[in-house]
Amino acid sequence: MRLLLAPMEGLLDFPLRDILTRVGGYDHAVTEFARVSGTVxxxxxxHRISPELVSAGRTAAGTPVRVQLLGSEPARMADSAAVLVALGPAGVDLNFGCPAPTVNRHRGGAVLLDEPELLYRIAAAVRAVVPRGMPFSAKMRLGVRDTRRALECAQALVEGGVDELVVHARTKAEGYRPPAHWEWVGRIADVVPVPVAANGEIWCEADWRRCCAVSGTDDVMLGRGAVADPFLARRIRQAIPDEVATDPTWREQEWDELRPLLAHFWQLVRMRVAARHAPGRLKQWLGLLRRNYLPAQRLFDEIRLLRLPQEVDLVLVRHRIFPTPKALAA
Known part of the structure; x- marks a missing residue:
């Protein structure tokens, strides 16, 4: 069994990756995509998208981090991959899963799933510069509008040299709407000779069990479910059932453990993000956390309309995220 932490553009970046891997349970994480277009x-x-490169490609907790590339020009992708490889990442990943219209309009992400031959050329070009000892993976969806070419795309990537696949079990057109078609992960795994991990619509331990049963794989990548429930991977590893995990007393204990991690996250965001954008990042995470934690809902309600980091600081002190105002300067 492997549990992987997903790349999520605009959400699961370095600060949140640092926090979630501190909680533990992940075999590796993947960065937000590095967009390769006109230049190398x-x-x-x-280094900006993966500060972990200065520590052998690992988070502070020791979790390996693969850097993801997105683009449609094989030669440019290979040239950028060569720069990346020289920095010593824990692995290289290719993005054929992003459904964002702005990305797809510029021939990036999931829109390329209509062109299996191009997927092969991109994978082969990057494989030529990624040393065999370095993990080389790709993330794909089931297609653009339908699943007719899903198997062909997976085979093209593997023939191009990818040695692991993650399959987000929806098409580009389906975006993030449920359900995820986990059965297709199994179909893909049946036709390629490399490990295949399932991704999509895994919010709790029961979802993980159903995904594994339907897909036939024990390898799963967690995305929004991990952000909404930072302890999900750890509970899966410890085989803690949902009826225990959703008990109010258990959730209160988890919130107590999460409180200093929220403080650390806020400090990382304050160091890396312009002041006017920092409150939005905390609101974004709390917006997902409130699915599982009542205190997150109360905290979100209090900061929802705040614009200044200093105003947010005071709310965090009141909610015992920071023990005292002096801690803000630490």
Whole structure:
């Protein structure tokens, strides 16, 4: 069994990756995508999206982090991958899963699933510069509008040299709407000779069990479910059933453990994000946490209309996220 932490553009970046891997349970994480377009990406760009590169490609908790590339030009992708490889990441990943219209309009992400031959050329070009000892994976969806070419796309990526696949079990057109078609992960796994992980619509331990049963794989990538429930991967590993995990007393204990992690997250965001954008990042995470934690709902309600980080600081003190105002300067 492997549990992987998903790349999520605009959400699961370095600060949140640091927090979730501190809680534990993940075999590896993947960065937000590095967009390769007209020029070769410089070293500083990769260091910005993956500060873990300065620590052998691992988070502070020791979780390996693969850096994800997105683009449609094989030669440019290979040239940027060569720059990345020289920095020593824990692995290289290719993005054929992003459904965002702005990305797809510029021939990136899931829209390329109509062109299996291009997927092969991209994978082969990048494989040529990624050393065999370095993990090389790709994430794909089931297709653009339908699943007719899903098997062909998976085979093209593997023939191009990818040695692991993650399948987000929906088409580009389906976006993030339920359900996820986990049975297709099994169909893909049947036709490729590499490990295949399932992704999509896994919010709790019961979802994980159903996904594994339907897909036939024990390898799962967690995305929004991990952000909404930071302890999900750890509970899956400990085989703690949902009826225990949803008990109010259990949730209160988890919130107590989460409180200092929220403080650390806020401090990381304050260091990395412009002041005017920082409150939005905390609201974004709390917006998902409130699915599982009542205190997150109360905290979200209090900061929802706040715009200044200093105003947010005071609310965090009142909610015992920070023990005292002096802790804000620590």
């Amino acid at each position: 990406l410089p070293r500083r760009y990769f």
